[in-house]
Amino acid sequence: MRIVMIGPFGLSPKATMSARAMPLARALAAEGHELLVLMPPWHTPKQAGQRWQEGSLTLEYVPLGPPWPFFSQMATAWRLVRRALSWQPHVIHCFKPKGYAGLAAFALWHLRRLRLTDARLVVDEDDWEGTGGWNELEPYPALLRRFFAWQERWGLTHCDAVTVASRTLQSLVWALGVPAKRVFYLPNGVAAWSEAVCERSNDGSPVRQKYHLRARPVVLLYTRFFEYDVARVVDTLRAIAAQEPEVRFLVVGRGLFAQDDRRFDELIRAAYLQEHTVRAGWVPVEELGDHLCAADVAVHLLDDNLVNRCKCSAKLVDLLACGLAVVADAVGQNREYIRHNETGVLVSAGNVQEMAAQVVALLRDPSRRKRIGSAAARAMRAEYKWASLARQALEAYQSAQASSGSAGTLAPGADSSGGSGSRLSI
Helix, strand or coil: CEEEEECCCCCCCCCHHHHHHHHHHHHHHHCCCEEEEEECCCCCHHHCCCEEEECCEEEEECCCCCCCCCHHHHHHHHHHHHHHHHCCCCEEEEECCCHHHHHHHHHHHHHHHCCCECCEEEEEECCCCCCCCHHHCCCCCHHHHHHHHHHHHHHHHCCCEEEECCHHHHHHHHHCCCCHHHEEECCCCCCHHHHHCCCCCCCCCHHHHHCCCCCCCEEEEECCCCCCCHHHHHHHHHHHHHHCCCCEEEEECCCCCHHHHHHHHHHHHHCCCHHHEEEEECCCHHHHHHHHCCCCEEEECCCCCHHHHHCCCHHHHHHHHCCCEEEEECCCCHHHHCCECCCEEEECCCCHHHHHHHHHHHHCCHHHHHHHHHHHHHHHHHHCCHHHHHHHHHHHHHHHHHHCCCCCCCCCCCCCCCCCCECCCC
16 A cells, blocks of 8 residues: 655654654554655744655655745645655545645645545544634644644545544544544554663663763653643652652753743752753663663653643653653553553542652652563553554554445555546646
8 A cells, every 4th residue: 555644743852743643654564555754844844845766765854945934834834745645545644634734635635626636534523622622732823723623624525534542532533523434543663773771671781871870769750841821740750759858850851941941949948859860851762761770660640631631742652661650640542552550550630649659659669660561562562563553554544445435445555446546737
């Protein structure tokens, strides 16, 4: 099958493409499918026009449009559409119904109605973008917030199939009137690098040596800070330190919004936790495993709101897949990934004392935390490998084919429609 994936932005700094679309694309390519991943380098414009190959997987940054409001966005979206259709795909998978990917999906749907292409359209939803979602977090102008809310509703209801990253998103898409048979649950999966570190001991860890952590108990916070009230995480760390004075807190990551970093540092100083806290910042992927495995226990906080109920945290997947014992708020997808007291520990959302008590209990019981961490790593590999999740994506693509009147099941390289996926002359 020839598949085009269209992203709303590039591989960095945001993670939808790097942590979700790319591992899915690689898994599909490993099964013999041909893939083209198209991205607008919105955050990294110097990458415009770059193209590279990974076996049967082609990646490309399309050139951005001229620097004029509105025309730039339209031109960039049209370039994504033209390049996608020039590849004659059977299926086009747009990641997010918002922004450039949403504009491309809008154009593709109308080209289908005009019978200028027969490529099937699948839309991926990995966050709730509109009212109650990211519209409330990002400082968008009011008009743009209304547009994104409309774009999300329209995109999810005008496609052949929808893939969703969480059970909450699945319910929300159903509530929009999309038939259940067209909505496919496709959570985030295990990163390839994590398998090599899942059984690694933190004894003699280079990260422990670097930060002079030695044999002290270490609690990991792998974070972007926007998922919870920063004051709550500092209260949690303070409650842990009150019971375990030798504890050290390893903070990997930085805030999505700069003010959250500043507030965290201010509150850490006010709580007299500076000597307990190590700020590692963002680390390269090749060093991430060493940082995660330097810890004894990880905390994963989520306030109970719509954004967090909808999200499917790749950071939580990393923690579990690396074999860490994780204490997490029982919110949204956390309850799908963690089986309480078996592959992790779930606590009531927002309960500082309960989370601190569970962390301290794990710090004091090495055999229990090792048992939980090992069970987490095994479960993630059994249930959330991208090779398995790719089969769920193929079900979505085959459903899209069937909904458009195509017969049969597509095998790698086969075209069940009897022709190319696109008829548009460009």
